[in-house]
Amino acid sequence: MTPEELDRAARTLRREWESPDLWAEIQRRIWWRRVGAIGGLIAAGIVVGLLLTPVRRVSAPSASPLLTEEAMADVERTERAYRASIERLDRLATVKLRTGKSPLLAAYGEKLRLLDSAIAQLDREMQSNDFSAHLHVQMAALYRDKQQTLEKVVRHE
């Protein structure tokens, strides 16, 4: 076989086929791996969340649907304000994570990535079921943990 024939034959080895679900499968596997990693974290967060979230006040059997909606709106406003304050903290922490080299900072960075992923996933679930108090409780717990982790990063020497 001549070098030219080898080149031509080699180019025909290129193989193409459709894989419409491949990216979704990758995302699914990433998500499940994270779920495993933060499962304990969420469970602990739910317990704390159940004790602290205003949703608890409207979950009594006597609460009317209107009151429930008002309480949920209140929760959402609180969440938005909370998220905004965490984003400010996030910006400070991001600078430190990018420049810091300690293993502890790297561990905080990994934990924050897991939390961000869990928050993003929960966000998507809430878009289809925004009135689920359970999801709001989970979200609050995740943000609380994120806030604490960001504070540790910012305070890290």
Add this chain to the structure above:
Amino acid sequence: MFGSARASLENVFAVHCARMKSVAFNLLGSEADAEDAVQEAFLKAHRSLASFRGGAAVRTWIYRALINTCLDEGRRRARRPAAEFVETGTDAWQDLRVELRRAIGMLDGRSRAVFLLSAVEGFSHAEIATMLEITETNSRTLLLEARRRLQELL
């Protein structure tokens, strides 16, 4: 946080998925195995997102992870019969392709990877050197050796 790195990952998938599948297919011999290897490469990259700086680094890293995944899988299979490529084309090159794949399978892992990345997928030696963590000169040498060996075998 790390949103840009995640976006880079998705962008790499959108732009390079077809090429990555092709590289993996030619190293492993089946579409299903190739898709598994691509998935594994992206999962590994995701675990290392924090260490990436920019889209080019992500792309190079994922190709490296893909090739290493395929070569590791190849080594695991070494004790078993070699995988048969499922040839779907019916063009005039079909018989030659079968022979060429058989010959490529006889190359060592590095030479096989360099040949596939260069001659089949069209990557430059600079790109291959970065992906495989070798020098450009080494990439050129491995390609020359691979071509010489393939010409002997065919």
